[in-house]
Amino acid sequence: MIRCCVVADDLTGANATGVGLRSEGLRTCTLLRSDSLSESHQDRFDAVTIPTDSRGIPASEAYSRVKEVTGRLVSPEVLVYNKRIDSTLRGNIGREIDAMLDSFEGPRTAIVVPVYPQAGRVAAGGYLLVNGVLLERTDAARDPKMPVRSSVTHEIVAHQTQYPVTHIDLTTVYGGADAIADALHKLDFEKRRIVVFDALTDDDIDSIAEGVVSSGLPFITADPGPFTAAMARKLVSPQREEQAGPRVLMCVGSVTSTTVEQLQHAFDELNVEAAFLQAERVVENPSEAEAEVERVIGVLRGKASGARVICVPSNRLDLSQTLDLEAEARKQGVNGEELSHRINGSIAKAAERLLREHPTIDGLYASGGDITVAICQELGASGVELEKAVMPLAAQGKLVGGERAGLNIVSKGGMVGGADAATQCVHSLLEAIRN
Numbered sequence: 001m002i003r004c005c006v007v008a009d010d011l012t013g014a015n016a017t018g019v020g021l022r023s024e025g026l027r028t029c030t031l032l033r034s035d036s037l038s039e040s041h042q043d044r045f046d047a048v049t050i051p052t053d054s055r056g057i058p059a060s061e062a063y064s065r066v067k068e069v070t071g072r073l074v075s076p077e078v079l080v081y082n083k084r085i086d087s088t089l090r091g092n093i094g095r096e097i098d099a100m101l102d103s104f105e106g107p108r109t110a111i112v113v114p115v116y117p118q119a120g121r122v123a124a125g126g127y128l129l130v131n132g133v134l135l136e137r138t139d140a141a142r143d144p145k146m147p148v149r150s151s152v153t154h155e156i157v158a159h160q161t162q163y164p165v166t167h168i169d170l171t172t173v174y175g176g177a178d179a180i181a182d183a184l185h186k187l188d189f190e191k192r193r194i195v196v197f198d199a200l201t202d203d204d205i206d207s208i209a210e211g212v213v214s215s216g217l218p219f220i221t222a223d224p225g226p227f228t229a230a231m232a233r234k235l236v237s238p239q240r241e242e243q244a245g246p247r248v249l250m251c252v253g254s255v256t257s258t259t260v261e262q263l264q265h266a267f268d269e270l271n272v273e274a275a276f277l278q279a280e281r282v283v284e285n286p287s288e289a290e291a292e293v294e295r296v297i298g299v300l301r302g303k304a305s306g307a308r309v310i311c312v313p314s315n316r317l318d319l320s321q322t323l324d325l326e327a328e329a330r331k332q333g334v335n336g337e338e339l340s341h342r343i344n345g346s347i348a349k350a351a352e353r354l355l356r357e358h359p360t361i362d363g364l365y366a367s368g369g370d371i372t373v374a375i376c377q378e379l380g381a382s383g384v385e386l387e388k389a390v391m392p393l394a395a396q397g398k399l400v401g402g403e404r405a406g407l408n409i410v411s412k413g414g415m416v417g418g419a420d421a422a423t424q425c426v427h428s429l430l431e432a433i434r435n
Contacts, residue, residue, distance in 0.1 A: 008084035055091035056145035062092035066099035088140035094160025113227035180211025252313035253371030254414025275299035363429030
C-alpha cells in the first residue's frame with residue numbers, strides 16, 4: 001500500500017529521494033507519469049516518486065503540473081507527501097510548494113528542511129552553505145536556466161510563494177523535539193503555512209522530524225530527501241514492519257518422489273504454511289475448480305500472517321494418494337495433458353490471488369515447467385529476465401511485464417536436484433528480496 005508520495009521537479013531528484021526511502025525499508029518505485037499508477041503499484045509498493053520535469057519552466061506551468069500530479073496521489077492511506085526540492089534551491093520551489101499545499105481540502109504546513117549533510121549542504125542562520133561556501137558563490141548562481149542569487153533559504157522560498165514564510169533557527173532545533181513542536185504551535189495559522197528550518201547534521205534532521213510528528217500538525221515535507229526519509233522512518237517504516245506476512249510463494253505442480261522429498265525438506269527447514277490443492281476435485285468436476293481455488297486461498301489466508309513462505313502444492317506428500325491422471329483421462333475421454341492443464345491452471349489462479357492479497361510476497365518458486373508457464377499467463381507476464389542459475393536446471397530471474405513485473409522467480413524442473421533443492425531455491429529468493 002502506498003504510504004509515501006514524492007513529487008520531484010526532475011527524474012534525478014525523484015530517484016535520489018526514492019533510494020533514500022528504499023534504505024528505510026520501503027518498497028519504492030519511480031513512475032514517469034502519474035496516470036500510470038495502477039492497483040498493482042498500490043499493492044506492491046510502499047512509496048512512489050513521480051518527476052514533473054518542471055525545474056526550468058515558467059512558474060505557472062510548474063504549479064499546474066505539481067497540482068495535477070499531487071491531486072492524483074491524494075489518499076487517506078498516504079502518511080507522507082513530499083515536494084522534493086533541489087539541494088541548491090534551483091527551480092520553482094515556492095510555487096511548487098504552493099501547488100502541493102493547494103491540493104488538499106484541509107490546511108497543511110509545509111516543513112522545509114533544505115539540507116543534505118552527507119552531500120555538504122547545511123543551513124545555519126538562515127543561510128545555505130554548500131561544502132562550506134555560501135550558495136550564491138557556487139555554480140548554482142551561474143545556472144543558465146534558474147540561477148540562484150541569494151543564500152538565504154527562507155527568502156528564496158518567500159520570493160516565489162503566495163504564503164507567508166517563517167524561519168526556525170538552530171537554537172530551537174537544538175532544543176529538541178518538544179521545543180520544535182512548541183515553536184510550531186506558537187505560530188499563528190497563516191505564519192505556519194511554510195516553515196523553513198536550519199539544520200547541520202542528520203541528528204538535527206531527526207529532531208525536526210520527531211518534533212513535527214509530536215506536533216500532530218498536518219504537513220507536507222519539502223527537502224532534497226533526507227528529511228523525508230526521516231519522516232518515513234518514523235511514520236511509515238513501523239507500519240511496514242507490522243505488515244508481517246509471507247515473502248515467498250511456492251507453487252508445486254510436479255508429482256514425483258523427488259518433489260515429495262524436496263517439499264518435506266522445505267517444510268522441515270523453513271517457516272512454511274501450505275494448502276494442498278485437491279487435484280481430483282479440479283479434474284473430476286471442472287465446475288468445482290473455482291471453489292477449490294477459493295478453499296486453498298481461505299486456508300492460507302488464516303495462516304499466512306506468521307509465515308515467511310506459503311505453498312500451494314498438488315501433491316500431499318503421500319504418493320499413494322496421487323491422482324492417476326491417465327486413468328481419469330480415459331474415464332473422461334480426454335488426454336492426460338488436458339487434465340494436467342486444469343490442475344496447473346487452478347494453482348496459477350490461486351497464485352495470482354495470493355500475490356494480490358499479500359503484497360509482502362516478492363518471490364515465487366515454481367516447480368515444474370508447465371506450472372511456470374501457467375503462472376506467467378495468469379499474471380500477464382511476457383517472460384522472465386534471467387539472472388543466474390541457482391543450480392543446474394533451476395533458473396532465477398524476474399518477471400517481465402504483467403501485473404507483477406519485477407517479481408523474483410525461480411523456476412525448477414520437478415525432478416531436478418537433491419532433497420534440499422527447493423529449500424536452496426527459496427533461500428536464494430529470500431536473499432534477492434533482502435538485497
